Amino acid sequence: MADHGNAHxxxxxxxxxxxxxxxxxxxxTYVEFAIIEYEIPFLGDAATMFWLIALSLVKFLLVIxxxxxxxxxxxxxxxxxxxxxxxxxxxxxxxxxxxxxxSSLDYIRAQLAPDGRFTHGETAEEAHDDHGLGEEVVRLxxxxxxxxxxxxxxxxxxxRDARVSIEPPPAPTGGWTLAAAxxxxxxxxxxx
Numbered sequence: 001m002a003d004h005g006n007a008h009x010x011x012x013x014x015x016x017x018x019x020x021x022x023x024x025x026x027x028x029t030y031v032e033f034a035i036i037e038y039e040i041p042f043l044g045d046a047a048t049m050f051w052l053i054a055l056s057l058v059k060f061l062l063v064i065x066x067x068x069x070x071x072x073x074x075x076x077x078x079x080x081x082x083x084x085x086x087x088x089x090x091x092x093x094x095x096x097x098x099x100x101x102x103s104s105l106d107y108i109r110a111q112l113a114p115d116g117r118f119t120h121g122e123t124a125e126e127a128h129d130d131h132g133l134g135e136e137v138v139r140l141x142x143x144x145x146x147x148x149x150x151x152x153x154x155x156x157x158x159x160r161d162a163r164v165s166i167e168p169p170p171a172p173t174g175g176w177t178l179a180a181a182x183x184x185x186x187x188x189x190x191x192x
Contacts (some may be wrong), residue, residue, distance in 0.1 A: 028030045028055050 032055050034047060043051070065071040070078055 018066060021062050025059055025062060028059050031055060 032052055035043070037053060040048075064081070070081060
């Protein structure tokens with residue numbers, strides 16, 4: 001029975017592995033931040049994404065192995081965890097593929113008019129309902145405003161202030177009142 005206690009003590013390493021893993025996680029986080037924050041000329045977009053995902057995966061594995069104590073657990077628990085991660089990873093890859101597949105991008109591009117605006121399924125030759133707005137108003141809505149000449153921008157009146165101030169209703173008190181304390185003032189302020 002004494003051998004079992006010694007075997008258990010051999011696996012108990014104290015806090016040292018956790019501190020080392022925490023320091024490694026900090027270094028990996030700094031490297032990820034540096035990759036994003038500072039432009040690295042030899043890394044393209046694809047390489048940047050690859051390294052960010054790889055470093056995140058290493059951090060993920062270190063956290064689940066050490067801080068979630070999966071390293072010393074039975075393999076059954078690791079299997080349950082891994083199966084959920086495989087499903088999540090498969091879902092992530094499938095949705096990423098669906099959002100970047102050429103067929104979906106072609107559909108979106110087909111909806112764009114030559115000038116870059118959506119046509120809502122209409123051809124450029126079809127008439128578009130202006131909803132009763134004048135031609136000038138429609139032109140202003142469809143432009144960014146800054147593309148107009150300076151004289152037109154300066155002569156137009158600014159829109160009126162449309163902010164609304166709403167006073168909250170008083171809370172029902174049931175007949176009682178609350179007397180708030182007066183603000184504290186210093187004796188020097190009262191004398192002055």
